[in-house]
Amino acid sequence: MKLTIFAATGGIGRQALEQAVAAGHDVTAVVRNPQKLSPGVRAVRADLAAPDPAALESAVGGADAVLSGLGPRSASDAGIAWQGTRAIVRAMKATETGAYRTAYGQNLRRGLFISRADVAHLMLRALRQPETLHRTIGIAY
Ligand SMILES: NC(=O)c1ccc[n+]([C@@H]2O[C@H](COP(=O)([O-])OP(=O)(O)OC[C@H]3O[C@@H](n4cnc5c(N)ncnc54)[C@H](OP(=O)(O)O)[C@@H]3O)[C@@H](O)[C@H]2O)c1
Numbered sequence: 001m002k003l004t005i006f007a008a009t010g011g012i013g014r015q016a017l018e019q020a021v022a023a024g025h026d027v028t029a030v031v032r033n034p035q036k037l038s039p040g041v042r043a044v045r046a047d048l049a050a051p052d053p054a055a056l057e058s059a060v061g062g063a064d065a066v067l068s069g070l071g072p073r074s075a076s077d078a079g080i081a082w083q084g085t086r087a088i089v090r091a092m093k094a095t096e097t098g099a100y101r102t103a104y105g106q107n108l109r110r111g112l113f114i115s116r117a118d119v120a121h122l123m124l125r126a127l128r129q130p131e132t133l134h135r136t137i138g139i140a141y
Pocket residue numbers: 007008009010011012013031032033036046047048049050069070071072073077080081
């Protein structure tokens with residue numbers, strides 16, 4: 001999958017990055033200090049205390065999933081979890097990343113239009129989700 005991992009230099013984020021790369025995912029790491037990353041990792045620099053929306057949008061746009069290990073490293077980072085997560089979600093909404101809804105065995109309300117690209121994306125993603133086998137899936141924005 002194409003993954004964007006925020007705070008990929010933290011305790012959880014570093015683990016997520018290493019495990020995702022080892023599993024063969026295509027990873028973009030979003031960090032405030034790219035020098036802390038191993039060489040070869042695709043990085044976007046962003047301080048989530050004062051994020052540039054365009055940088056976040058370029059980092060999440062086109063991702064299949066967005067992961068975050070963001071948290072306060074010290075007292076000076078207080079409030080960063082909700083503040084940064086809000087900025088991440090805004091960037092995802094702006095780029096319509098992960099924007100569709102799904103339901104098993106039923107259609108979704110106001111689900112009249114869906115792009116063919118997103119239907120195809122869901123079909124391919126479902127191949128890796130055993131819980132979707134033998135089930136009908138509704139998809140809508
Ligand atoms: N519920 C649970 O059981 C559980 C268990 C463990 C952790 N957690 C929570 O999960 C979160 C992460 O835990 P952790 O142990 O991985 O924390 P951590 O090692 O302190 O990592 C925090 C990460 O957030 C980044 N960060 C902080 N402020 C930032 C900012 N302004 N801009 C960009 N990045 C920023 C840090 O970047 P730098 O590397 O540049 O400092 C670091 O990568 C914490 O909120 C923790 O409370 C919950």
